[in-house]
Amino acid sequence: MxxxxxxxxxxxxxxxxxxxxxxxxxxxxxxxxxxxxxxxxxxxxxxxxxxxxxxxxxxxxxxxxxxxxxxxxxxxxxxxxxxxxxxxxxxxxxxxxxxxxxxxxxxxxxxxAARPVGEDEAFEVFEEAAAAARFSTAGLRGLFEEVMRAKEAYPPPIF
Missing domain, CATH: 3.40.50.300 (P-loop containing nucleotide triphosphate hydrolases)
Incomplete structure (x- = not known):
């Protein structure tokens, strides 16, 4: 060595x-x-x-x-x-x-892959993923919005 x-x-x-x-x-x-x-x-x-x-x-x-x-x-x-x-x-x-x-x-x-994805396109991908996973599409928009809110809130603020 x-x-x-x-x-x-x-x-x-x-x-x-x-x-x-x-x-x-x-x-x-x-x-x-x-x-x-x-x-x-x-x-x-x-x-x-x-x-x-x-x-x-x-x-x-x-x-x-x-x-x-x-x-x-x-x-x-x-x-x-x-x-x-x-x-x-x-x-x-x-x-x-x-x-x-x-x-x-x-x-x-x-x-x-290099371009930003808008909310409508993100929801389309979310729908495709749900369909591929055989999830019910009922209430999917509400679930998507909940995921988006959780994403924006993470990480939680530190005081």
Whole structure:
């Protein structure tokens, strides 16, 4: 293992980066190094375990975090002696949950996924879903309006 790109990790971070026995949940507060850890984990997967970058998806909550991880991964891979062959000159997909979901919807439904849906069209989809699930259509408009009210009220206000 090339320790140069492990420099700066504490023992807990290094353990998380090299953990390879199944899913891993990292719980840490602000400033604890989660972004650094994720960037190093991605580089570890590529350089040490031979995972192809196009088979890695890293999802964050903010565009800023996605950019930061992308930059760090690029720099870390550039410092590897065989970065060209290890990274296949590409980076994993690093994005927010929302941008990933929109991309998925566009792949599945084309340009229609990118446009807003009006209430009438939303109700039509609601009707189709109810019919497909063999629900009674009696009172469906009232149920739809109740769902819309609940959606607008969620999450409840915090005082």
């Amino acid at each position: 090339d320790g140069r790109w492990f420099d700066g990790l504490n023992q807990a971070q290094l353990s998380a980066v090299t953990f390879n026995e199944g899913p891993l949940l990292v719980i840490a507060g602000p400033g604890a190094g989660k972004t650094r850890l994720l960037a190093h984990k991605i580089v570890y997967l590529i350089t040490e375990l031979g995972v192809r970058p196009d088979q890695i998806l890293a999802v964050t909550f903010t565009n800023k975090a996605a950019r930061e991880i992308r930059n760090r991964v690029g720099l870390l891979l550039a410092h590897q002696t065989d970065a060209g062959s290890a990274a296949d000159n590409s980076l994993p997909r690093l994005c927010t949950f929302h941008s990933w979901a929109l991309g998925f919807l566009r792949e599945e439904f084309g340009a229609a």
